[in-house]
Amino acid sequence: MQFLGMLSSNVAAVTAAVACLHWTASAQSTNSSSGLAIQLSVANNFLNGTTDGHVTVMFAPSGTDPLEDTDVTSSPNLFFGMNVFGVSAAKTMTLASTNAINAVTGVWGFPVVSLNDVPAGNYSVQAYFTKYEKVNRSDGSSISVHFPCGDGAPNVDGFGSLTTAVLNVSISGDPQSVDLVFNNITATEAFTGKEIGGCSQGNYEDTENLKYVKIRSEALSKFWGRSMYVGANILLPAGYDPNDTETRYPVIYSQGHWPADAGPFRYPSANFSDAWDNGTIPAENGKPARPTPKMIMVSFRHETPFYDDSYGVNTANLGPYGDAINDELIPYIEKNFKTIPEPYARIQIGGSTGGWISAASAIFRPDLFGACFSSYPDSLDFHRHQDIPLYTNTNAYLRANGSAIPSIRDFENDTQVILATVAQENHWELTFGTQSRSSLQWDVWNTVFGVQALNGYPLEPWNKVTGEIYPYAVEYWKHLDLANYIVTNWNNSRNLGKVLSGRLYIYVGTWDDYFLNEGVQEFQKRTDAIGGAGWANITILPEKPHGGNYQSREIWDSLELFYDWIQDHGPNGTTPLAKNVTLASARGNNFTEVLAYGGHQAALQRQSPPSITGGDHCDGAGGCVFQASVGRWDPGVSLEAQWLISGKPVGEVFEVAQGDSLSYAPTTATKRSSIQLQVTGRKLGYVDETRKSNGIQLRR
Missing domain, CATH: 2.60.40 (Immunoglobulin-like)
Known part of the structure; x- marks a missing residue:
């Protein structure tokens, strides 16, 4: 190639x-x-x-x-x-x-x-x-x-x-x-040959309050044609008794990167583990000692062939991870642990990658989860994918004025310092893998948000080397643009304007290291425009960077906030979660629809060969004109064309572009000749392909 x-x-x-x-x-x-x-x-x-x-x-x-x-x-x-x-x-x-x-x-x-x-x-x-x-x-x-x-x-x-x-x-x-x-x-330190259940999503040794589960996902195994697993780390509250048939607990589902053998909170304050195990929050920050919230906390293990995290949704490139987690793993957890199996008692939380997953989980599955508390999430609205105006820019690496689009920043003495640009990160990723296989950030976004290309890999939204954006590929991202999904399903059968009202809590700082505040602001702008100010509960704190707990709270303060929401929205709470907002009819991200939209068969259906029309009343010696299209190809495919008379090349090979309309007036054909257009497409990671148009017989 x-x-x-x-x-x-x-x-x-x-x-x-x-x-x-x-x-x-x-x-x-x-x-x-x-x-x-x-x-x-x-x-x-x-x-x-x-x-x-x-x-x-x-x-x-x-x-x-x-x-x-x-x-x-x-x-x-x-x-x-x-x-x-x-x-x-x-x-x-x-x-x-x-x-x-x-x-x-x-x-x-x-x-x-x-x-x-x-x-x-x-x-x-x-x-x-x-x-x-x-x-x-x-x-x-x-x-x-x-x-x-x-x-x-x-x-x-x-x-x-x-x-x-x-x-x-x-x-x-x-x-x-x-x-x-x-x-x-290379071996892995995680496993010494005594792990439970083998290599994929391997389990660890249980402790008193931290348990590990793993299941073979039937949905994922069917899609991938091999055994695939998903797992969870489950932190039980103090006093949890598996033999107690009466007491049940709400569940906090904490989303984020692969947690290894750690619990849902991988970076707690020094006294967190002791306090959790003892069931008492020590007196601090002017608050007296008090009981820990009685909740089960769960983090998921679902690394994929493209990243350490599947993003928890059904996608054309990764398969039905949303179904594997929500319809297979969570029912397994609820069967084996003392949970309250109701939406109001299932809360999604997370930051960064986990922030996006927690929001997407609540948005796509309001029948399953009561609310999300999402912190500094990945791009919720692709009008700003980090700092890229993805829907309007022509290049992912450069602004219209030619300056580089930044990707990572810090603030020193209140002054922004750019640590890396989008181009730098993408070029660095290429050294670890092509076709979005680097197992790094920009590549997994291509994998999750995009559809399959004709070659089976993710249809990348821009040229990884030059940064040229392919609008046709970007268009396919809209089904996972969460703001777009909400507003396009606002008052139809999913009725998300009513169903999700008061259930989305999103936090970000204005100094987010990865410019993720921009996607949150776009999300707020679009949802406020249709639902009124404050339809989604969005907190944007000045000068706060990436990281920390929801709304930059102390860990116990944030856990108590989640627990209070559950109590308020339970059957005996002040504002019980209504049954008509947790109906299955509001469910989205159906895997059958995902594949129909972006799977391999959809990629095949996007293609078409060149076509040729015209040439009526030709005399075989000139005077007739044929019109042709170059066909439909995946974005980024470079095209070369050549005219054929009776199957033989005529003239020079010439470059064409997607969407071109061509015309040709033959000068050397006989009355029994036929005319065709031959187009060859080439793209990195694709097999070179030549397609021929229909043939039209010249006639007098």
């Missing part, structure tokens, strides 16, 4: 800026290493047969562990990645840059794109091989991905990955080869 021979000037400028901002490796010279190649081989007994996968090579400052800091905002490393195919112990893999940068079949680097640009100097170099497994999903799509093994789906060096030893290397600046051997395999 062809790729852009050279980066666009804008992207090249962004890449250069990245190098200036983030690369601080201790090189001895600024001379580049033209002709640098990395030779990779696999030691005996480390591979059975052949496999596809992705190789990442890191150059760290000499004497440092390359894995010590791999973050885009701070790492001193140079990162290089390449997809590999049919790897065996007998095959040597070569990473070497050429003038044509190809992020799928060639080497892609960050913050310098090419291996030829590695400055001369001393480095500690290590390589990591993420092995892919090919799966055939039930909707007819086939993809190759890495399945996590109870390790939270890390972006590099995950369970089962092959690694090389760290090699100290002096890069000379002249043509040079560095030889690395994959001679180790």
Whole structure:
């Protein structure tokens, strides 16, 4: 497949800026290493047969562990990645840059794109091989991905990955080869062979108040064509007695990233565990000692082949995770623990990723959950996807004036400092995987919010290298634009204007590290416009960054707030949750509809071949004109066309674009000739495809 021979000037400028901002490796010279190649081989007994996968090579400052800091905002490393195919112990893999940068079949680097640009100097170099497994999903799509093994789906060096030893290397600046051997395999500290239930979503050893459950999801297993599991960490209140047949407890479902063996609150105050286990909140902040709220708290374990978290909804790329959690795992929890199985007693909370999940869960399943308390959620309205005006901008990396769109920030002495741009994060992600397989943030948004592409992977909303936005692909995000979903289902059969009123509580700070306040503000603007000011309970606190508990409360204060809401909306409360707002008719995100909208069959239906019309009353020697369309292709596919007369090419191949209308007047055809248009499409990660139009017979 062809790729852009050279980066666009804008992207090249962004890449250069990245190098200036983030690369601080201790090189001895600024001379580049033209002709640098990395030779990779696999030691005996480390591979059975052949496999596809992705190789990442890191150059760290000499004497440092390359894995010590791999973050885009701070790492001193140079990162290089390449997809590999049919790897065996007998095959040597070569990473070497050429003038044509190809992020799928060639080497892609960050913050310098090419291996030829590695400055001369001393480095500690290590390589990591993420092995892919090919799966055939039930909707007819086939993809190759890495399945996590109870390790939270890390972006590099995950369970089962092959690694090389760290090699100290002096890069000379002249043509040079560095030889690395994959001679180790990554295990996970989580499992020692005694885990309950095996690798996927593995369980941990129970403690008195912290229990672990895991189930095989029938829905997910059917979709993926292999066994898939979901799990939960369950924190029981003090005094919980499994033999007590009378006492039941409300449940707080805490959403967020993969929690490993931790409880729902992974970063509590120092005295949280003791107080929870003892059942008494100590006197603090002017409040007397008091009993802990008697609730069960649950966090989920649902890492996926694309990220450490599925986002808790049904999606075309990840499958029915919403159904697996809500219709399989939660009923299992309610069967085995003393819960109150009513919507008013099921509350969703979470921050960041968990903030979006908690909001989406309450919005899509008002029949199941009473309310959400969502903190600094990922983009609730894609008019602002972080700081990208996704529906109106032409580029995800650049504003109209050519300045870079920021992604991560901090505030120093009340002054905003940009730590990374959208381009930098996306280019960094490419070194860990293509086709949205990096297991990092922007890629999982493509995976969750988008639909399937023709090749089975997520239909990405923009060109990962240049940032060019594909409006046609972005249009398919609207079904998971939560503001759009609410307003388009406001007074129809779902009746969300009434059903969700007073049940959505959302908090963010104006200094959010990831600009997530902007999506919350857009959400508020759209819901207020149709429901009146305050339809959703939204708190935007000045100068608060990303992180912390809901409304920046102390942990016990926030838990008591949730508990009070449950008491107020229970059958004996001051404002009981009405039965007519928890009906199944309000349920959304139906997986059958999701697949029909964005699955593999939908991707096939989006396509069409070229077509040709016209040519009436041709005399075969000219004087007639044919009109043609180039057909429908996935966004981002580059197209070349050629006219055919009686199946044979005529004239030169020429470039065309999606939506083009063409005309052609043949000059050399005979009366028995037929005319066709042939179009070839190419895109990164796709197999080159040639489609032909219908043929029209020339006639006198």
